[in-house]
Amino acid sequence: MRHGWSLDRRALLRGGAAAAGALGLGAWPRRASAIGNIAVGDGELTVVSDGHLSLSMNFSFPDVDKAELEEILAAHGLPADANDPDCNVTFLRRGDRLAVFDVGSGPNFMPSAGKLLENLGEAGIDPSEVTDVIFTHAHPDHIWGLVDDFDELVFPDAAYHMGAAEWDFWRAPGTLDAMPEERKTFVVGAQNRMAYIEDRIELFDPGAEILPGVEAVATPGHTPGHTSFMIHGGTEPVFVTGDAITHAAISFARPDWPSGSDQDKERGAATRVALMDRLASERARIVGFHLPHPGIGRVERDGAAYRFAAG
Template identity: 55%
Template sequence: MQFTRRFLLQGAALSTIAPQLVWAQSSLTADGARLDTLSDGNLVLPKSFSLGDVAGPEADEILARYGLTGDSFEPDCNVTLLRSGDRTILFDVGAGPDFMPTAGKLMDAFDMLGVDPFDVTDVVFTHAHPDHIWGLLDDFGDLNFPDANYHIGQKEYDYWTDPNTVSTIGEARQTFAVGAANRLGILADRINLFGDGAEIAPGVAARATHGHTPGHMAFEVRLGSESAMIVGDSILNNHLAFERPTWRAGSDQDQDMAVATRVSLLDQLATEQMRMIGYHLPGGGMGRVERRADSYVFVGEDA
């Protein structure tokens, strides 16, 4: 199925399930620092695009246990905000006004939380898919966070700014490539590039979690004795990604690499009992991973 903007807009308009938006969804406070997850709304995605080749009776049975029986998914979008010392750091910027009408609500979340976008000192991208980077600009084409320093992984930046990407990424994702190239082009003279293990800010370390996109990054945030892993889309959902982590997902660009990344990350999070924040996980996305036999389960903070 071609994954076009027209399809996205039509799918969102036809959706009969409109989740209630809770702007400041989950919080973690320690040693004077605070992590919040803010709602950017939700996506409406065709199940065929999300599942890829794994659709079948076993997948349907798992999804039914999570109340997912229709032809589309409507995952939440959780943007993370860290306030620590003199730094206000935003991880991803949401979808903005041009992706689909159910998303792009981040500026409303800022208003509800009482944070001024001009106070954001740093914007850090996990990757450059539309629901993570298209919120860079407002309706007039100006930066939503004009005083921020911007950061993205070197490999991710190189991929989306390569002029060959739009012709090799496949028709379903060509709009992704054009949108990413345009926005990263706007930031070309003010964006900082980094690699695996880099310290983006005090207590914020980058971790390579490639696969969903070629240069996808996660970030471990330490707040004194507390810590949390912002995993972006390296763990895409709270159902199949946990119960069948070795299954390939249609929304991952390099599906085999994404599987290896997901399995490694789930094992680490379950073993260390480190908090995680998933961009598309429910209830604000903050919780922990528990191992169940040969699979895993996501336990949200409110569970």
């Protein structure tokens, strides 16, 4: 009985948000929610928007050559003072499984994000259908959407999967004290959400097959246990990047640059450089969590650097 009531409450949340949008009550422009289903062998990917973040460029790239930064941004028609990356949540429907990679921000991170639940209806997805939740990492915009406004699991019937290194890092007793002051809320928020799923989490190591055809790929640096996923099937694999790639211009033109959002900036840059080479060589399609919605495209070589080819 309690389970059915939770679903009804989630439906009310979605309906209320949709009504607010129709009445023009939102404080930000509404972005498309579900675009471009991709076939992956006998499966299909659907990308659903969780909204977008609002960051400063000084936060995103604090320790780089400012003149070169502005030159790259200008070449792509992007502002030099703001970074508003989209948040793209990927669903994989294959056989009798419906998996989601990350769960978005939920209602308590940024007002411009946390839109996943209200956008699921447009994508034709019912939260009760989701059989598996697979995390790339435990930053707020990827895990805080685990529960809704009523502290109920958004995907109540799912199994949950996270890399063992990532889970152990955020759960470790000393992580909060060791974290810089401005990121302590990240730890508190992650530990709070993890408590909801500690009795059902399934941990894995790099190289594991999480679900049939879903391979875990270690991409550390952004967080200690950050994991991306190669989805195999048919003739063309698809790589779900998580935050190993975060900017459609800078991450490609200068993957060697440190990113302000990476916990280990040196390791994050090394991971990005290696990843760009691999993805350009293998010609795999990618879905980038923070690339322009829906985040689908390829990595192409551009002289000594790379570029993002959307589509």
